[in-house]
Amino acid sequence: MKLTGAEIVWECLLREGVDLVFGYPGGAILPIYDALTKYPQIRHVLPRHEQGGTHMAEGYARATGKVGVMLATSGPGATNLVTGLANAMMDSSPLVAITGQVPLGAIGSDAFQETDVTGCTLPVTKHNYLVTRTEDIAYTIREAFHIARTGRPGPVLVDIPKDVQNKVIEFHYPEGELRLPGYNVPGKAHPKEIEAALDLIHSAKRPLILAGHGVLMSGAMDEIRSFAEITQTPVALTLLGKGGFPENHPLCVGMMGMHGTAAANQAIQQADLLLAFGMRFDDRVTGNLKTYSPDSKKIHVEIDPSEINKNVKVDVGIVGDLKMVLRQLLPKLQTGQHQEWIGQIRDWEEDTSERDILLRLAAHPDGKLWAAQVIAELFRCTEGKALTVSDVGQHQMLEAQYYPHTRPHSLLTSGGLGTMGFGMPAAIGAKLGRPDEEVWAIVGDGGFQMTLTELGTAMQEHVNINIAIINNSFLGMVRQWQEFFYEERYQSTPLKNPDFVKLAAAYDIPARRVSTKEEIEEAVQWARSIDGPTLIEFVVVQNDIVYPMVPAGADLHAMIRRPKPSESPDFENNPTAI
Amino acid sequence: MKHTLICLVENKPGVLNRVVSLFRRRNFNMDSLTVGRTHNPDISRITVVMEAEPGDGKKVVMMLYKLIDVIEVQDVTNIPTINRDLALVKVRTPDAYARNAVTDLCYERGARLVDIGPEVTIVELAGAEESVESFVEALHQFEIVEMVRTGRVSMGRGIRTMEQRDYKSTRFAAYAPSVNGGGSAGHDDE
Ligand SMILES: Cc1ncc(C[n+]2csc(CCOP(=O)(O)OP(=O)(O)O)c2C)c(N)n1
Numbered sequence: 001m002k003l004t005g006a007e008i009v010w011e012c013l014l015r016e017g018v019d020l021v022f023g024y025p026g027g028a029i030l031p032i033y034d035a036l037t038k039y040p041q042i043r044h045v046l047p048r049h050e051q052g053g054t055h056m057a058e059g060y061a062r063a064t065g066k067v068g069v070m071l072a073t074s075g076p077g078a079t080n081l082v083t084g085l086a087n088a089m090m091d092s093s094p095l096v097a098i099t100g101q102v103p104l105g106a107i108g109s110d111a112f113q114e115t116d117v118t119g120c121t122l123p124v125t126k127h128n129y130l131v132t133r134t135e136d137i138a139y140t141i142r143e144a145f146h147i148a149r150t151g152r153p154g155p156v157l158v159d160i161p162k163d164v165q166n167k168v169i170e171f172h173y174p175e176g177e178l179r180l181p182g183y184n185v186p187g188k189a190h191p192k193e194i195e196a197a198l199d200l201i202h203s204a205k206r207p208l209i210l211a212g213h214g215v216l217m218s219g220a221m222d223e224i225r226s227f228a229e230i231t232q233t234p235v236a237l238t239l240l241g242k243g244g245f246p247e248n249h250p251l252c253v254g255m256m257g258m259h260g261t262a263a264a265n266q267a268i269q270q271a272d273l274l275l276a277f278g279m280r281f282d283d284r285v286t287g288n289l290k291t292y293s294p295d296s297k298k299i300h301v302e303i304d305p306s307e308i309n310k311n312v313k314v315d316v317g318i319v320g321d322l323k324m325v326l327r328q329l330l331p332k333l334q335t336g337q338h339q340e341w342i343g344q345i346r347d348w349e350e351d352t353s354e355r356d357i358l359l360r361l362a363a364h365p366d367g368k369l370w371a372a373q374v375i376a377e378l379f380r381c382t383e384g385k386a387l388t389v390s391d392v393g394q395h396q397m398l399e400a401q402y403y404p405h406t407r408p409h410s411l412l413t414s415g416g417l418g419t420m421g422f423g424m425p426a427a428i429g430a431k432l433g434r435p436d437e438e439v440w441a442i443v444g445d446g447g448f449q450m451t452l453t454e455l456g457t458a459m460q461e462h463v464n465i466n467i468a469i470i471n472n473s474f475l476g477m478v479r480q481w482q483e484f485f486y487e488e489r490y491q492s493t494p495l496k497n498p499d500f501v502k503l504a505a506a507y508d509i510p511a512r513r514v515s516t517k518e519e520i521e522e523a524v525q526w527a528r529s530i531d532g533p534t535l536i537e538f539v540v541v542q543n544d545i546v547y548p549m550v551p552a553g554a555d556l557h558a559m560i561r562r563p564k565p566s567e568s569p570d571f572e573n574n575p576t577a578i
Numbered sequence: 579m580k581h582t583l584i585c586l587v588e589n590k591p592g593v594l595n596r597v598v599s600l601f602r603r604r605n606f607n608m609d610s611l612t613v614g615r616t617h618n619p620d621i622s623r624i625t626v627v628m629e630a631e632p633g634d635g636k637k638v639v640m641m642l643y644k645l646i647d648v649i650e651v652q653d654v655t656n657i658p659t660i661n662r663d664l665a666l667v668k669v670r671t672p673d674a675y676a677r678n679a680v681t682d683l684c685y686e687r688g689a690r691l692v693d694i695g696p697e698v699t700i701v702e703l704a705g706a707e708e709s710v711e712s713f714v715e716a717l718h719q720f721e722i723v724e725m726v727r728t729g730r731v732s733m734g735r736g737i738r739t740m741e742q743r744d745y746k747s748t749r750f751a752a753y754a755p756s757v758n759g760g761g762s763a764g765h766d767d768e
Binding site for chain 1: 587588591592595596599603633636637640641643644645646647648649650
């Protein structure tokens with residue numbers, strides 16, 4: 001079969017099972033776009049900015065477990081991918097980006113729209129390629145998909161010069177083994193490591209599981225649950241680990257880290273055994289490494305060998321696929337009892353509820369709308385069954401605190417890179433990948449405006465997402481840091497916002513504004529009843545604070561907490577005192 | 579402390595850039611870097627000498643493994659190796675007296691005169707870095723006009739070679755401090 005390089009690209013995508021791609025055309029990738037006309041079985045979604053496209057592809061990938069695909073042209077098209085690729089790299093999301101490049105002969109001549117794309121994206125991709133022969137396109141794309149989805153997944157970029165896309169060759173799909181002598185996908189643990197881990201597990205008095213994104217990526221939800229139940233080990237979750245273990249389970253102690261639950265952080269500090277499953281001891285979850293969980297032995301099961309002993313020294317490091325390793329451990333586990341330890345954790349949890357803003361507002365309503373109330377109401381009205389996609393900031397942490405997740409892949413958020421602007425486009429991608437899910441994008445007024453152009457995409461493709469803007473007219477999370485650490489100098493954080501309802505109207509997207517708690521339910525049900533995108537602007541209290549907070553680099557147990565009523569001097573006048 | 583790492587990499591365009599970029603990104607300082615062919619045309623060999631804290635050697639090894647084109651990495655800092663560095667030094671030899679003195683010094687140190695001109699002489703010494711160093715030191719009695727050194731290349735002693743190391747069983751082995759032996763990548767046996 002004689003095909004152009006551009007047609008070969010689509011042939012290969014079909015063979016990878018791709019039926020939906022995101023992309024933005026331009027001169028250097030036009031042959032590939034032209035060839036798409038011959039492949040109507042592939043749906044193409046046009047974002048309004050390539051960054052938005054990468055977030056859509058990532059939302060799609062994380063919601064479906066498939067590889068997300070993003071196309072872009074050379075030069076500015078390709079450089080616009082960088083943030084999205086970096087985000088996918090940090091959160092280990094499988095993406096394949098295909099970029100057009102200037103013709104081979106023009107490379108290195110500063111030709112129009114030429115950028116060294118493989119150079120630019122080197123540190124933000126798992127791997128990348130510049131394809132210089134049409135004959136190599138098929139093999140390269142096959143290898144790119146393999147690398148993107150196996151091991152620790154990540155983004156892979158394939159840069160294809162225009163003349164390489166245009167050349168016609170006899171096409172044979174390369175079957176057979178990939179030639180990857182330097183690439184090895186970890187699987188099971190060595191029996192000696194299993195023995196060493198079991199010794200620690202069976203002698204622990206105060207064990208704690210730290211469940212990360214790896215649980216979801218290896219599909220180890222059932223295994224981790226069995227492990228926790230057999231050994232009666234409480235489970236703390238990372239932000240990206242949410243959904244890996246049901247948050248309504250009695251053994252779940254919630255999220256750990258900077259804005260995690262006090263109980264989870266205290267448990268980490270007091271544990272005598274940490275079982276780190278598919279997580280990487282990011283600084284946002286450890287705080288000060290010198291005082292981190294000082295009395296515990298540590299077992300780390302992780303697919304990426306470079307993560308083991310990178311931040312925290314561990315006693316048993318197991319490089320492997322979490323699901324396989326847990327399956328090796330499970331039959332050998334002895335049942336455990338840790339009543340005293342679990343009782344201690346319960347006490348900490350009780351102490352927390354005394355400080356909870358919602359309970360306080362219930363007892364002392366102030367007529368204002370608080371972001372936590374919005375999230376909690378959203379949880380109630382959607383019966384906790386929505387797929388939520390949060391952006392970055394206070395609302396993201398409040399989503400994590402007040403929208404407990406019980407199903408895998410039901411929360412998508414930008415964790416490692418903390419990319420404002422991720423939420424709404426990622427929600428579009430998630431909805432396109434999982435049309436049966438009720439998808440809510442929960443975004444701040446700041447972050448929303450970084451990628452609000454994608455309202456156009458939601459409109460054009462009629463994507464049925466609900467957008468909840470938590471509008472505090474501030475870059476709220478930065479404002480919080482300024483309040484705590486910069487003596488309340490709110491430098492460059494207040495926002496003068498557009499009328500979001502009118503803005504939505506310009507895109508023909510139904511929208512409402514809500515500014516009291518009483519209106520929330522009706523508005524949420526209204527949005528749910530509409531087929532197609534909707535937007536609700538929630539006008540919330542401006543000077544809100546997310547508690548608890550571990551200041552960056554501080555000891556994990558040194559959380560700043562909301563004072564208890566008994567500790568607040570001015571409680572009567574100001575019950576929600578921050 | 580100084581670490582010496584040897585990497586076997588796929589002989590493809592851009593591989594050196596990936597390796598070097600990793601050192602830059604992680605803020606590790608390279609003392610020297612050599613790249614060359616091996617007897618296998620598909621594989622190149624890189625020797626890096628870097629300055630790092632004792633624990634960082636292992637971290638770099640693991641990060642290098644993450645690069646898809648890196649096939650094998652070994653930190654040879656603490657294993658018996660043969661190390662070689664090669665220097666070419668151009669010294670000013672304006673008269674017969676200087677030329678004779680340089681010739682004598684080379685003879686003494688096992689260095690070679692590789693080019694003798696009317697004004698300058700080029701000498702070459704390959705050897706362990708210390709002997710190269712002291713040779714260069716001795717050449718300072720003349721005027722050094724130009725000098726270049728290749729940086730260290732290393733080879734482990736004995737029959738085991740880099741290519742023979744079964745990376746599947748060894749590449750992660752060092753990562754379970756309390757467990758002796760066993761690595762954990764791709765074990766089919768139970
Ligand atoms: C692209 C980008 N720029 C800057 C930041 C730093 N940053 C983190 S949170 C935040 C404020 C977010 O404000 P908003 O979107 O309104 O959400 P809120 O915190 O108010 O809920 C900023 C500026 C970031 N994370 N990402």
